[in-house]
Structure formats: structure tokens, C-alpha cells
Amino acid sequence: MLYALCFLLFMIGLYCAVVKKNMVKIVIGIMIMEYAVNLFLIMLGYRVGGVAPIVTRDQLGSTLGQVLPTFINTSVDPLPQALVLTAIVISLGSLALMISICIRTYQRYGTFDITEIRRLKG
Amino acid sequence: MKGMTVIVKTISSWIKVLIFMFGIYIVITGHLTPGGGFAGGIILASSYVLLMLAFGRKFVEENLPLAAASRLDCLGAFLFAVIAILGMVLGGSFFVNFLYQKYLPGEPLSLISAGTIPLSNIAIGLKVSASLFLVILTLSIFRPDISADKKEQN
Amino acid sequence: MIGSRLPLFVAIPLVTAFVLPLFGRKGKAAATLLANLATIALLVLAIGTIGQSAVYEIGNWSIPLGINFVLDGLSSLLLLVISVVSAAAMLFSVRYMEQYTAKAKYLCLFMLMVAGMNGVVLSGDIFNLFVFLEIASLASYALVGFGCEHEELEAAFKYMVLGSIGSIFVLFGVTLVYGNTGTLNMAYISKAIAESGLNAGLGFALALFIVGFGLKAALVPFHAWLPDAHPSAPAPISAMLSGVLIKSLGAYALVRVVFNIFGITVSIGWLLLVLGLLSMVAGAFLALGQWDIKRLMAYSSISQLGYVVLGIGLGGTLIAKGDNPAWASLAILGGLFHLVNHAVYKSLLFLTSGSVQMATGTRQLKEMGGLAGKMPVTRATCTVASASIAGIPPFSGFWSKLILVVAAIGAGFYWVAAVIVFVSLCTLIMYLKVQRYAFLGELPENLQQVRENKGSMLIAMIFLACLCVLMGLLVIVPSLRANILDPAVKVLMDGVLYSANVIGM
Amino acid sequence: MAIFYILLFFIIIAAIIAVETNDLLSSVICIGAIGFGASLMFLFLRAPDIAITQIVVEVLGLIILIRATISRDLTFITGDREFFGVVVSVVIVFVIFLAGIKVFETLPAFGTPVFTEATQAASQTYISQGLAKTGAANLVASVILDFRAYDTLGEATVLFTSIIGATVILRHKAKKLPEVLEK
Numbered sequence: 009m010l011y012a013l014c015f016l017l018f019m020i021g022l023y024c025a026v027v028k029k030n031m032v033k034i035v036i037g038i039m040i041m042e043y044a045v046n047l048f049l050i051m052l053g054y055r056v057g058g059v060a061p062i063v064t065r066d067q068l069g070s071t072l073g074q075v076l077p078t079f080i081n082t083s084v085d086p087l088p089q090a091l092v093l094t095a096i097v098i099s100l101g102s103l104a105l106m107i108s109i110c111i112r113t114y115q116r117y118g119t120f121d122i123t124e125i126r127r128l129k130g
Numbered sequence: 131m132k133g134m135t136v137i138v139k140t141i142s143s144w145i146k147v148l149i150f151m152f153g154i155y156i157v158i159t160g161h162l163t164p165g166g167g168f169a170g171g172i173i174l175a176s177s178y179v180l181l182m183l184a185f186g187r188k189f190v191e192e193n194l195p196l197a198a199a200s201r202l203d204c205l206g207a208f209l210f211a212v213i214a215i216l217g218m219v220l221g222g223s224f225f226v227n228f229l230y231q232k233y234l235p236g237e238p239l240s241l242i243s244a245g246t247i248p249l250s251n252i253a254i255g256l257k258v259s260a261s262l263f264l265v266i267l268t269l270s271i272f273r274p275d276i277s278a279d280k281k282e283q284n
Numbered sequence: 285m286i287g288s289r290l291p292l293f294v295a296i297p298l299v300t301a302f303v304l305p306l307f308g309r310k311g312k313a314a315a316t317l318l319a320n321l322a323t324i325a326l327l328v329l330a331i332g333t334i335g336q337s338a339v340y341e342i343g344n345w346s347i348p349l350g351i352n353f354v355l356d357g358l359s360s361l362l363l364l365v366i367s368v369v370s371a372a373a374m375l376f377s378v379r380y381m382e383q384y385t386a387k388a389k390y391l392c393l394f395m396l397m398v399a400g401m402n403g404v405v406l407s408g409d410i411f412n413l414f415v416f417l418e419i420a421s422l423a424s425y426a427l428v429g430f431g432c433e434h435e436e437l438e439a440a441f442k443y444m445v446l447g448s449i450g451s452i453f454v455l456f457g458v459t460l461v462y463g464n465t466g467t468l469n470m471a472y473i474s475k476a477i478a479e480s481g482l483n484a485g486l487g488f489a490l491a492l493f494i495v496g497f498g499l500k501a502a503l504v505p506f507h508a509w510l511p512d513a514h515p516s517a518p519a520p521i522s523a524m525l526s527g528v529l530i531k532s533l534g535a536y537a538l539v540r541v542v543f544n545i546f547g548i549t550v551s552i553g554w555l556l557l558v559l560g561l562l563s564m565v566a567g568a569f570l571a572l573g574q575w576d577i578k579r580l581m582a583y584s585s586i587s588q589l590g591y592v593v594l595g596i597g598l599g600g601t602l603i604a605k606g607d608n609p610a611w612a613s614l615a616i617l618g619g620l621f622h623l624v625n626h627a628v629y630k631s632l633l634f635l636t637s638g639s640v641q642m643a644t645g646t647r648q649l650k651e652m653g654g655l656a657g658k659m660p661v662t663r664a665t666c667t668v669a670s671a672s673i674a675g676i677p678p679f680s681g682f683w684s685k686l687i688l689v690v691a692a693i694g695a696g697f698y699w700v701a702a703v704i705v706f707v708s709l710c711t712l713i714m715y716l717k718v719q720r721y722a723f724l725g726e727l728p729e730n731l732q733q734v735r736e737n738k739g740s741m742l743i744a745m746i747f748l749a750c751l752c753v754l755m756g757l758l759v760i761v762p763s764l765r766a767n768i769l770d771p772a773v774k775v776l777m778d779g780v781l782y783s784a785n786v787i788g789m
Numbered sequence: 790m791a792i793f794y795i796l797l798f799f800i801i802i803a804a805i806i807a808v809e810t811n812d813l814l815s816s817v818i819c820i821g822a823i824g825f826g827a828s829l830m831f832l833f834l835r836a837p838d839i840a841i842t843q844i845v846v847e848v849l850g851l852i853i854l855i856r857a858t859i860s861r862d863l864t865f866i867t868g869d870r871e872f873f874g875v876v877v878s879v880v881i882v883f884v885i886f887l888a889g890i891k892v893f894e895t896l897p898a899f900g901t902p903v904f905t906e907a908t909q910a911a912s913q914t915y916i917s918q919g920l921a922k923t924g925a926a927n928l929v930a931s932v933i934l935d936f937r938a939y940d941t942l943g944e945a946t947v948l949f950t951s952i953i954g955a956t957v958i959l960r961h962k963a964k965k966l967p968e969v970l971e972k
Contacts, residue, residue, distance in 0.1 A: 056900035101951035415943035426954025466907030485895035
């Protein structure tokens with residue numbers, strides 16, 4: 009059910025990116041889609057009653073580098089977190105590039121409305 | 131942008147130091163606590179953004195010019211690539227954590243541990259802070275002269 | 285040992301790109317030289333991979349713990365194509381990009397795009413493939429808008445929105461795959477799918493991949509951005525985009541996912557076949573009506589990529605049915621060979637159009653004419669490329685189209701063969717139109733001062749034209765074919781054996 | 790469990806407002822609300838690294854977005870695309886949504902991640918031996934900077950690419966004049 013709500017968020021973003029005619033609104037739609045995917049990925053790794061995947065001092069075993077089973081059996085999945093970290097930074101980068109294209113286009117055309125930005129045809 | 135009132139300027143020049151220290155802390159303890167190069171780098175960048183909002187763009191540009199920020203950006207990315215290539219030279223494969231496996235295993239949970247991971251965090255922190263500062267600066271420098279362009283169209 | 289050299293394919297362009305912005309205005313010549321050296325080094329390295337296969341585990345972590353590079357016949361073929369086209373386009377840019385400012389940044393973005401494509405082609409990890417796809421895409425968005433004029437920005441925005449949506453679809457597909465199989469390594473995903481079968485979640489992920497990579501490849505229902513983006517970019521970038529970007533990010537990734545991870549089925553094969561046919565026909569018809577030389581070529585790219593997808597889809601359908609593998613491998617051979625050919629002659633065509641545009645200052649066919657006398661080398665290379673793309677016998681395009689037609693007839697798809705021949709005729713007509721209006725006829729008053737371009741631009745064009753003439757040898761000479769094309773065909777024919785090959789190596 | 794539903798509903802409502810409002814500035818502020826909601830949610834999902842990164846990225850992202858919207862002569866937008874097109878896209882989006890809902894039944898139930906069941910999942914090794922193999926106590930750091938460091942190189946490169954791209958797009962003069970070129 010939570011997954012489906014996440015998918016609903018994704019679809020709201022897609023709707024915004026496809027239907028809206030304001031450039032900034034389209035960018036916002038794409039951002040919402042990215043949020044949805046990130047949330048979804050983190051949810052996939054969640055464990056009921058889990059702990060964060062960071063080893064603390066009282067979870068260290070006796071021998072070097074060994075971790076207690078209490079940690080192994082409760083830690084959430086670290087891999088999706090690593091992926092989301094990457095995905096967040098990627099989305100920040102594409103946001104910066106998109107906004108600079110928007111601003112430059114605004115300077116050229118004097119509008120954010122893509123129905124008025126129509127020099128190319130066919 | 132001329133900057134804000136004296137109160138804002140004084141407070142932000144103090145807070146700036148705190149944010150900067152906090153950013154560095156987040157970067158260098160990234161392998162032990164939550165955070166790491168990306169979060170820390172963005173915090174470092176935001177300390178400069180705070181200065182820019184309080185003192186105006188000119189002041190910041192004098193302290194850290196655009197060209198220098200661009201060089202730092204390249205340097206950070208280059209350092210990270212160098213760590214990867216050193217892994218290839220010293221450890222036999224691209225991105226081998228050669229420091230941890232061969233030279234400096236360190237104590238778990240202490241500051242000096244995990245080999246190249248803290249070094250990579252520092253390189254990424256440098257890269258991210260410089261590049262985000264650069265983006266904000268570029269976006270704020272760009273002043274579209276719309277009226278002139280519209281005349282040109284008509 | 286080829287395996288240990290694989291990281292260089294990503295490391296060389298990346299390090300070059302990180303260093304290039306450090307050269308200021310004064311170091312422009314040095315920066316250009318460095319970038320050219322890097323592309324040539326990549327070309328040499330790529331030639332070294334011919335006929336080899338290897339798996340390289342990054343950081344010495346055995347998969348699935350770490351990420352791996354996989355070099356097989358298909359990636360080797362794509363690496364070769366990418367490095368040939370990028371070397372030629374880089375050589376062409378030496379002079380051509382003098383028109384624009386910020387040349388060091390242009391070279392930097394160019395190298396980043398090459399790094400991204402090499403990374404996509406070599407990656408054995410599906411999330412890593414997404415990351416490198418984003419590098420190449422972001423670099424190409426910025427390069428399309430490089431001129432900062434009205435049309436270029438509009439095209440860049442359109443391209444960026446559709447491209448971002450495509451990327452997010454791919455990312456969502458990756459998350460669904462991870463949620464169902466618990467691994468990101470392509471070989472292990474393939475193994476898990478083979479064990480558990482295709483459930484609804486994986487099927488939806490496959491649909492997301494097809495839409496996402498289809499958007500990157502500009503197959504027909506998703507092609508809206510291409511005819512704007514490709515003409516708006518500077519000419520060497522148009523050559524890169526049409527020549528290799530849509531193939532490595534779109535066609536290659538799609539084929540890899542469909543054939544080697546999910547395993548081809550009859551319905552997916554038919555889907556590819558229909559997408560290819562639609563792209564071929566629609567692209568050709570839309571191209572016929574164009575008067576802008578680069579826009580015409582962009583539409584023709586859609587049509588030509590249709591041939592590639594059609595050949596591979598036809599082969600896939602036959603593999604899935606399982607009754608005649610010989611025709612299946614012939615169809616795939618035709619598709620892949622057409623991919624190589626199209627990369628060479630379409631990039632040559634875009635380079636000649638750039639040469640014409642630089643000399644005359646226009647892209648409209650109606651404003652040109654009679655350039656044959658003024659620009660002999662451009663004219664000659666353009667004619668070679670046109671003859672090649674239209675499928676006139678000794679040139680390369682003829683052979684790949686012949687193979688496709690023979691495979692279609694042999695497999696009993698007569699109507700597909702008919703459509704291939706028909707679209708080929710349309711292609712002939714549109715390039716005759718280019719020849720007639722650009723190079724023959726009266727020279728207009730205002731173009732009397734036109735001179736041929738000099739130096740590196742000509743070398744790049746002549747290099748590609750020679751390749752156009754000689755490429756037919758790739759299928760005719762058995763030893764070349766056995767080393768370059770056949771391993772690539774075998775990768776697709778093996779299908780999901782990919783996982784066993786990678787894990788076993 | 791309830792906290793996730795509350796936060797997710799909050800995020801969805803903020804997203805709907807962001808999509809439907811006609812004032813660009815409020816739209817951007819709603820995006821901020823989504824981001825902070827997502828950050829809280831990451832915290833409750835036991836992902837403190839992501840929560841920190843999300844919150845700082847959100848601040849910078851908002852600055853970038855506000856830069857685009859503020860001090861423009863029109864922040865108010867009027868009208869949508871033609872009515873027919875809107876209806877068709879809503880229907881298509883809704884159909885995909887209904888088709889997609891079934892997909893999530895194939896995933897393991899929320900709270901039981903896939904790596905606990907799958908054979909040969911890398912995450913099991915990351916958790917049990919990550920500290921021994923890399924020496925980093927923060928397992929996310931050990932994944933992004935050691936096991937999958939190559940991804941992080943790609944990620945840093947993406948950021949680098951977009952910064953170079955943004956400076957290229959925003960430079961003042963793009964083409965040289967013909968006279969300059971002749972020299």
C-alpha cells in the first residue's frame with residue numbers, strides 16, 4: 009500500500025511534466041518523479057524495527073572487525089541508501105542544468121510558456 | 131546586490147565560521163557517522179551562499195573568485211580520479227582500497243581508519259562545495275537583459 | 285592481457301575532461317591537442333579489444349559485491365564505433381569550433397560524453413549503466429544548447445525534458461528489478477530471472493526499460509525531440525549524437541537489457557520489429573518534406589535507426605520461435621552491421637553539412653546551389669556518404685541492407701523485405717534532393733565568395749569517406765567478419781547465456 | 790507504521806498543490822515541503838545519511854529554483870493546455886497507475902527487505918562483513934566509497950558535467966562575430 013502511494017506520487021509528477029505548459033512547472037514535475045523514486049528505493053530496504061546501517065561501539069564483537077548478530081539481524085539494507093545518495097546528487101545536477109536552460113530561454117523569449125516558444129516546427 | 135543590514139552582516143560572519151567548521155566535521159568523519167563528502171560539501175557551499183546573501187555578490191567574489199572556484203572544482207574531481215588510479219597502480223585494480231588493505235588498517239571506529247574512504251570523502255567534499263558554490267554564483271551573476279533582446283526580435 | 289586495460293576507456297576521457305577547464309584562454313591550442321590525443325589513444329585502445337572478451341572486477345571485489353566491466357563482442361563493436369566517430373568529430377571540431385566561444389569547455393563536455401558512452405557500453409552493473417547514461421545525457425543536453433540562440437535553447441529544453449523522463453523511467457525500472465531480485469549485477473539479475481520466471485513486477489520493469497531506452501533512441505512514438513535537438517547542435521556534435529549517442533544509450537542498452545537480461549520472447553521480438561518498421565517509414569516520409577539540410581538528415585537518422593532495431597527485432601523473433609537460427613543470426617548481423625555503417629556515414633553527412641553551413645552561413649537547401657565547383661572535397665565526400673546511405677552497390681550501406689532483405693525473405697517475412705526496399709528508395713530520393721539543391725544547379729549571387737574549408741575539417745571528412753568505401757569488406761573478408769561482427773552477433777544469439785559467461789569467467 | 794502513511798499523505802498533498810497552484814513561488818515552496826517531508830521520512834526509515842543529504846540538497850535546490858522564479862515579471866501563470874489533451878493525459882496516467890498497482894504485490898511486503906530472502910544478495914555481505922573488509926563503521930560510506938566507488942566517480946562526474954553545462958549555457962556571448970573570426 010505504501011508502495012502504491014509512492015507510485016501515485018510518481019504519476020502526479022509525470023502528469024505535471026506532460027500536461028503543464030510552464031517550463032518551471034515541467035521541471036517541478038520531474039523533481040516530484042525523482043522524489044518518488046528515491047522514497048520507493050529507501051522503502052525497499054526498510055526492516056520493521058530496524059536500525060541504521062552504522063556500526064556503533066557496543067555492537068562490535070570481540071575479534072577485530074567482527075559485528076554482533078544483533079546488528080546483522082536488525083540493520084536495514086545499506087545498498088539502496090547508497091543508490092539514493094547517488095540519485096539525489098544526480099537529480100541536483102540535472103536540476104541546476106535545467107534551471108539554467110530555463111533562465112537562458114526566458115532571456116531569449118521573454119516567457120516561460122512553452123506554447124509560445126515555438127520557433128522549431130515539423 | 132549590496133547586501134543587508136549591519137546586524138545581519140555581523141551575525142552571519144560569525145555563523146559562517148560555525149557552518150564551515152560543521153561542514154568540515156561532517157566531511158572528515160563521514161566514514162564513522164552519517165554524512166560524508168556530499169552532505170558536508172553542500173554545507174561548506176552553503177556557508178559561502180550565506181555570505182553572498184548577507185554581504186552581496188561582490189564581497190564573495192573578491193574572497194573566492196569564479197576562476198579559483200572552477201579550479202577547485204576540477205581539482206576535487208581530479209583528486210578523486212587519482213585515488214582511483216592509485217588503486218590501480220598500488221593495489222592492482224581500479225579503485226582498490228590500497229591504504230586499508232596494505233598500509234594502514236587502523237582501528238575500527240577511530241578517525242584514522244578505513245584507508246582511502248576518508249581521503250575520497252575529502253576530495254568529494256572539495257569538489258561538491260566548489261561546484262555548488264559555482265552554480266549559485268553563476269546563476270546570480272547572470273542578469274538577463276530582456277528588454278534589449280525583445281527589441282532585437284522586433 | 286586486455287582485461288587490465290579496460291578501466292582506461294573511462295579513466296582517460298574523464299581525467300582529460302577534469303584537466304581541460306584548467307587551460308585558460310591562452311592554452312587553447314594545448315587543450316585542443318590534448319583532447320585530440322585522448323580520442324586517438326581511445327581509438328588505439330579500442331582497436332586492441334577486437335575479438336577479445338574479458339571481465340574486470342573493479343576494486344578486486346568479486347561480483348555481486350562490486351561493479352564489473354564486461355567486454356564481449358557487442359561492447360567491443362560499440363567501443364570501436366564510438367572511438368572512430370569521436371576521433372573524426374574531434375578532429376573536425378579543431379577548426380569548426382573556432383566560431384564559438386568557450387572552446388575548452390566544449391572539449392571538456394565532449395570528453396565527458398565519450399566517457400559516459402564508454403561507461404555505458406562496458407558496464408556490467410545496471411545501476412552503474414544508469415549513472416553513466418546520465419553523464420552522457422547531461423553532457424549532450426548542454427552541447428545541444430551550446431550556441432545559446434533561440435532555436436538551440438528550445439531544442440535543448442525539449443531534449444532535456446524528454447531525456448530526463450526517459451532516465452527516470454530507467455531508474456524506476458532499476459528499483460523494481462532490485463526489489464524483485466535483490467541484486468544489481470546484470471549477470472545475477474539474469475540468473476535470478478531465469479530461476480524465478482518473469483513476474484508482473486519484472487514485466488513492468490521491462491516495459492519501463494523499453495520506454496526509457498526508446499526515448500533515448502528516439503524510436504518513433506518517442507522521437508519528438510530528435511529532429512529539433514540534432515540539427516541545433518554544432519555539426520561535430522550532431523555527428524556524435526546521430527552517429528553514436530542514440531545507438532549506445534538507446535539501441536545498445538535496450539538490446540542488452542532485452543536479450544541478455546530478460547531473455548527474448550516472441551512478443552518482445554515483435555514489439556521491436558514493429559517499432560523499427562514504424563521508425564523506418566515515418567522517419568523517411570517526414571524527411572522527404574524537409575528543406576533544412578540538417579533537419580532532413582536528423583529525420584533520416586530516425587529512419588536508419590529503424591533498420592537496426594528492425595533487424596535485431598526480426599532476429600529476436602526468430603530466436604524466440606527457435607525454428608531457424610541461421611536466418612536469425614543473419615538478421616542480427618544485418619542489424620548490427622547497419623548500426624556500424626550508419627554511425628560512419630551519418631556522422632560524415634553531418635560533418636559535410638557543417639562544412640557547407642560554415643562556408644555559406646545557411647542550412648536551407650533553397651538558398652544554396654552550385655557548390656560543386658566551389659567546394660570539391662565536401663561535395664565528393666557528401667556524394668560518397670549519400671550513395672552509401674541510399675544503398676548503391678559498392679558502398680557500405682548496400683551490404684547491410686542486402687543482408688537484411690535476404691534475411692527477411694529467407695525467414696518468410698516478405699512484406700518486411702518490401703518495406704525495406706521501399707524505404708531505401710525514399711532515402712535515395714531525399715539524398716538526391718540534397719545533391720541537386722546544394723551542389724548542382726545555379727550558384728546564387730550571394731555565395732560567389734564561398735571557399736572550401738581547410739585543414740583538419742577536410743582530413744576528418746576524407747577519413748570517414750574512406751571508411752564508407754571500405755566498410756563493405758567487414759562482411760566480405762571472412763577474417764574481419766569473424767573477429768568484429770560475428771562475436772557481437774553471438775552475444776545476442778546466446779541470449780541469457782550471458783550470465784553464465786560472465787559469472788564463469 | 791502510521792507515521793509513514795501520515796508523512797506520505799502530507800507529501801502527496803503538497804505535490805498536488807505544487808502541481809495545481811498557479812503561483813510559481815508557492816509551487817516552489819510546496820516543493821520545499823515535499824523535500825522536508827521526504828527528509829523526515831528518510832529519518833524514520835533509518836537512513837540518516839540520506840536524511841542529511843536530502844535536507845541540504847533541498848536548501849540549495851530551493852535557492853536555485855527561487856533564483857529562476859523570483860524577480861520575473863510574471864510569476865502567475867494562466868490556463869492549461871487544451872481541455873481535450875488534459876483529459877486524455879489524465880486518463881492515460883490513471884490507466885498506467887491502475888496497471889502499475891498490481892506490480893507492487895510481487896515485491897516483498899513492506900518491512901521485510903528483499904536481501905533477507907534472496908540468495909547471494911550483496912547486502913548480506915555488506916552488513917556482516919563490511920566493517921571487516923573496508924574498516925568503515927558507516928556501512929553506507931563503505932558501499933559508496935569502496936564496494937561501489939565507481940558509481941560515486943560517476944556521480945561526481947555528473948555533478949561536474951552539469952556545472953560545466955550550466956556555465957556554458959549561461960555565458961554571455963556564444964558565437965564570435967565574423968570579423969573576429971577572419972583574424
